[in-house]
Amino acid sequence: MSSRALVCMEGIVKRFPGVLALNGCRFELQAGEVHALVGENGAGKSTLMKILTGVYAKDEGRILYEGQEVGIPNTKAAQEMGISIIHQELNMMPHLTVAQNIFIGREPRRGWFLDEKALHRRTQELFDGMNLQLDPGSPVSELTVAKQQMVEIAKALSFDSKVLIMDEPTAALTQSEIEELFRIIGQLRSRGVGIVYISHRMEELKRITDRITVMRDGCYIDTVRTEAITIDQIIAMMVGRSIQHVSRPSIGENGSPVVLEVQGLSRGTQLRNISFHLRQGEILGFAGLMGAGRTEVARAVFGADPVDQGEIRIHGRPVKIRQPHDAVAHGLGYLSEDRKQFGLLIDMDVRSNIAVASYSGYGRWGWMNDRSMDEAAEQYVESLKIKTPGTGQLVKFLSGGNQQKVVISKWLARDCDILIFDEPTRGIDVGAKSEIYALLEQLAGEGKAIIMISSELPEILRLSHRILVMCEGRITGELRSREATQENIMRLATMRS
Numbered sequence: 001m002s003s004r005a006l007v008c009m010e011g012i013v014k015r016f017p018g019v020l021a022l023n024g025c026r027f028e029l030q031a032g033e034v035h036a037l038v039g040e041n042g043a044g045k046s047t048l049m050k051i052l053t054g055v056y057a058k059d060e061g062r063i064l065y066e067g068q069e070v071g072i073p074n075t076k077a078a079q080e081m082g083i084s085i086i087h088q089e090l091n092m093m094p095h096l097t098v099a100q101n102i103f104i105g106r107e108p109r110r111g112w113f114l115d116e117k118a119l120h121r122r123t124q125e126l127f128d129g130m131n132l133q134l135d136p137g138s139p140v141s142e143l144t145v146a147k148q149q150m151v152e153i154a155k156a157l158s159f160d161s162k163v164l165i166m167d168e169p170t171a172a173l174t175q176s177e178i179e180e181l182f183r184i185i186g187q188l189r190s191r192g193v194g195i196v197y198i199s200h201r202m203e204e205l206k207r208i209t210d211r212i213t214v215m216r217d218g219c220y221i222d223t224v225r226t227e228a229i230t231i232d233q234i235i236a237m238m239v240g241r242s243i244q245h246v247s248r249p250s251i252g253e254n255g256s257p258v259v260l261e262v263q264g265l266s267r268g269t270q271l272r273n274i275s276f277h278l279r280q281g282e283i284l285g286f287a288g289l290m291g292a293g294r295t296e297v298a299r300a301v302f303g304a305d306p307v308d309q310g311e312i313r314i315h316g317r318p319v320k321i322r323q324p325h326d327a328v329a330h331g332l333g334y335l336s337e338d339r340k341q342f343g344l345l346i347d348m349d350v351r352s353n354i355a356v357a358s359y360s361g362y363g364r365w366g367w368m369n370d371r372s373m374d375e376a377a378e379q380y381v382e383s384l385k386i387k388t389p390g391t392g393q394l395v396k397f398l399s400g401g402n403q404q405k406v407v408i409s410k411w412l413a414r415d416c417d418i419l420i421f422d423e424p425t426r427g428i429d430v431g432a433k434s435e436i437y438a439l440l441e442q443l444a445g446e447g448k449a450i451i452m453i454s455s456e457l458p459e460i461l462r463l464s465h466r467i468l469v470m471c472e473g474r475i476t477g478e479l480r481s482r483e484a485t486q487e488n489i490m491r492l493a494t495m496r497s
Contacts, residue, residue: 005028005029005030005064005067006029006030006031006065006066006162006163006194007027007028007029007052007063007064007065007083007163007194008026008027008028008029008063008064009025009026009027009028009048009051009052009061009062009063009064010026010061010062010063010064011024011025011026011060011061011062012024012025012026012027012048012051012058012060012061012063013025013058013059013060013061014047014051014056014058014059015059018389020218021044021047021218022044022047022048022051022058022218023218023219024061024219024220025044025048025061025215025218025219025220026220027048027052027213027220027223028213028223029163029194029196030194031162031192031193031194032189032190032191032192032193032194033189033194033195033210033211034185034189034195034197034208034209034210035194035195035196035197035209035210035211035212035213036196036197036198036199036205036209036211036212036213036226037049037196037197037198037213037215038198038199038200038205038212038213038214038215038234038238039214039215039216039221039238040216040238040239040399040401040431040432042217042387042399042402043215043216043217043218043238044215044217044218044219045198045215046167046198047218048215049085049165049167049196049198051063051072052072052078052083052163052165053072053075053078053083053084053085053165054072054073054074054075054076054077054078054083055075057073065081065083066162079159079161080159082159082160082161082162082163083161083162083163083165084155084156084159084161084163084164084165085156085164085165085166085167086149086152086153086156086164086165086166086167086169087167090145090148090149090152091152092140092148092151092152093140094139094140094141095139095140095141096139096140097136097137097138097139097140098123098134098135098136098137098138098139098140098143098151099119099120099122099123099136099137100119101140101151101155102123102126102151102154102155102158103119103122103123103158106158107119108122119136120136120137122158123136123154124136126154126157126158127154129157130150130153130154130157130184130187131183131187132150132154132184134147134150134151144177145173145177146173146177146180146181149169149173149181150180150181150184153184153188157188157193161193162192162193162194163193163194163195163196164188164193164194164195164196165195165196165198166185166195166196166197166198167198168198168199168200169181169197169199170199170201170204178204182207182208185197185208197209202231202234202235203231205226205231205234206226206231209226210225210226211223211224211225211226212224212225212226212229212234214234214237214238216237216238216239216240221237221238222237235431238431239431239434256279256280256281256282257279257280257315258277258278258279258280258316259278259279259280259314259315259417259418259449260277260278260301260312260313260314260418260449261276261277261278261311261312261313261314261316262274262275262276262277262297262301262310262311262312262313263275263310263311263312263313264309264310264311265297265300265301265307265309265310265311265312266307266308266309266310267296267300267305267306267307267308268308269473270293270296270473271293271296271297271300271307271473271474272472272473272474273474274293274297274300274310274474274475275475276468276475276478278418278449278451279449280417280447280449281444281445281447281448281449282444282449282450282465282466283440283441283444283450283452283463283464283465284449284450284451284452284464284465284466284467284468285452285453285454285460285463285464285466285467285468286298286451286452286453286454286467286468286469286470287454287457287460287467287468287469287470287489287492287493288469288470288471288493289471289493289494291472292470292471292472292473292493293470293472293473293474294422294453294470295422295453296473297470298334298420298422298451298453299334301321301327301332301420301451302321302324302327302332302334302420303321303322303323303324303325303326303327304323304324304334306322314330314331314332314418328414328416331415331416331417331418332416332418332419332420333410333411333414333416333418333419333420334411334419334420334422335404335407335408335411335419335420335421335422335424336422344395344403344406344407345395346394346395346396347394347395347396348394348395349391349392349393349394349395350377350381350386350388350390350391350392350393350395350398350406351373351374351377351391351392353395353406353407353409353410354373354376354377354380354391354406354409354410354413355373355376355377355410355413356410374391376413377391377409378391380409380412380413381409384405384408384409384439385405385435386398386402386405386406386409387399387402388402399432400432401431401432401433401435401436402432404424404425404432404436405435405436405439408439412443416448417447417448417449418448418449418450418451419443419448419449419450419451420450420451420453421440421450421451421452421453422453423453423454423455424436424440424452424454425437425454425456425459426455433459437459437462437463440452440463441463452464457486457489457490458486460484460489461481461484461485461486461489464481464484465480465481466478466479466480466481467479467481467484467489469489469492469493470493471492471493471494471495476492476493476495477492477495479492
């Protein structure tokens with residue numbers, strides 16, 4: 001153990017019923033260090049950090065904090081020791097003020113009454129130390145996600161935290177907000193705070209971290225200095241194999257029939273005269289900045305949102321799609337960017353989730369054929385390589401990548417010809433991303449027509465035959481794969497009317 005280590009976890013073992021979640025894992029964090037913890041979904045990162053923050057008790061191993069072996073029985077004990085975590089899904093109370101959120105349950109008092117002046121003064125002192133321009137009296141509901149994240153950091157520092165764990169901190173931030181977060185991280189590092197940085201964005205790790213610890217399948221793999229390793233080497237360590245990067249060829253413009261045509265689709269100021277076509281076997285990418293209208297196009301085509309005007313043709317015939325049921329009847333499937341809210345029955349099993357869009361095909365006279373549902377589910381679990389103990393496993397216990405495969409299976413079971421993928425790899429690790437990419441390419445090769453919306457330009461560039469770029473509710477340009485570059489996409493994505 002390094003003499004400067006704040007935290008040293010050694011030989012950590014954690015078992016759940018039927019699962020060995022952690023097997024002899026180790027992790028070390030030094031003062032003033034930004035240390036990345038990476039691995040595929042299900043690698044054990046969250047479990048290891050939950051042990052450090054007192055959510056779970058370890059079964060074996062030991063934890064040293066500032067050189068002393070400690071037990072961490074609960075989250076309150078972790079906070080009192082100076083160990084805090086900022087979760088990807090922020091835990092704020094929007095109806096309370098910034099100051100009230102930071103000191104909830106610890107508010108300064110004058111006798112029986114809260115001392116609002118002291119509360120605001122303490123909050124302002126925290127913000128001054130972070131060089132953060134925020135009003136302690138602002139309701140949290142009025143803050144952007146980035147500002148809410150800064151409030152969470154301030155709350156952690158209010159406990160005199162020496163260890164700060166950040167779980168996917170940039171997932172919902174714009175580039176300018178990411179820069180602000182990195183500035184705050186730099187300040188914390190200079191003050192000797194040790195930061196555990198969990199992220200699937202490899203480019204960020206190279207920029208912001210000092211060391212990287214890699215986990216795979218519940219095991220510790222290695223710890224390396226960030227400057228001494230490439231992104232491809234990190235990925236290979238995470239997944240146990242090399243990830244192949246393949247550029248998409250152009251699909252012949254006249255080689256395949258048009259299966260979907262959209263003409264003059266408009267909805268208030270969100271969508272303005274949207275027109276495009278989609279061919280059989282094509283992956284059509286939609287790119288643009290946040291708020292450009294990409295998801296709104298998908299929801300309008302799928303009938304989830306009403307439109308003011310416009311025409312949709314499928315296989316050359318005009319169709320009326322007023323609700324998602326109509327879209328599904330015409331062979332459209334939609335994988336929402338929020339798979340847990342709109343794509344999955346999270347408290348039901350794998351079999352039910354795969355069958356839910358096709359129940360009529362598994363029943364007769366009101367009776368469900370459980371055997372045919374089981375056979376179909378097992379077929380997709382095998383063909384899509386869904387990692388699950390069985391089709392009876394609850395979907396909420398699967399990793400993000402495997403949950404996404406279940407959603408895809410649902411629409412394949414329905415035999416949809418046109419698939420809309422909205423942020424298909426959001427929250428998914430690089431290994432699962434590679435599998436999703438291969439699956440999309442396979443589906444296109446089998447003749448499925450795919451619309452793919454993604455905020456990750458390398459993803460758009462890698463998979464798309466053509467790319468449509470949007471800005472402020474309208475399509476500002478179309479790029480073939482041979483002319484598509486990040487620079488060309490960003491130029492069109494900022495081409496305001």
